[in-house]
Amino acid sequence: LLGSLLRVFERDQLECRVLQSQAFRPALTRWAEVLVARGASGAKANPHEVPQEVADMAKGGSAEVRWVLKRLSSQELHHRGAPHFPSTLLQRGPQYPFQPFELTYLRGKV
Numbered sequence: 001l002l003g004s005l006l007r008v009f010e011r012d013q014l015e016c017r018v019l020q021s022q023a024f025r026p027a028l029t030r031w032a033e034v035l036v037a038r039g040a041s042g043a044k045a046n047p048h049e050v051p052q053e054v055a056d057m058a059k060g061g062s063a064e065v066r067w068v069l070k071r072l073s074s075q076e077l078h079h080r081g082a083p084h085f086p087s088t089l090l091q092r093g094p095q096y097p098f099q100p101f102e103l104t105y106l107r108g109k110v
Helices: 002-006 014-019 025-038 052-058 063-073 100-109
Strands: none
Touching: 002 014, 014 063, 025 052, 052 063
16 A cells, blocks of 8 residues: 555655654555455555545544645646756766766856
8 A cells, every 4th residue: 555655645745754653644544454355455545535534533633644645636747757957968078977078168157
């Protein structure tokens, strides 16, 4: 279940950190219990369908847990996509490790 929840977000997003935190552990355990009671597998569970029992339990808990559950329930695309700025590796000019003549060029520019 945790793996399918983590795949909804990019791995460096705050949501992934909250999903792996101690504060989310009770909600994750309750979610797994609900799935087992339904006879479903955590790997095949839809991460966007947050069980009502989990949402009710999280109301008295951490604000971060409530926020992540709300993000999951929203069913929005949670990936940020490509950055808006160009890659520094695609820019023209000398790049590290510098050749001696490139270093001289850079010293003259700065």
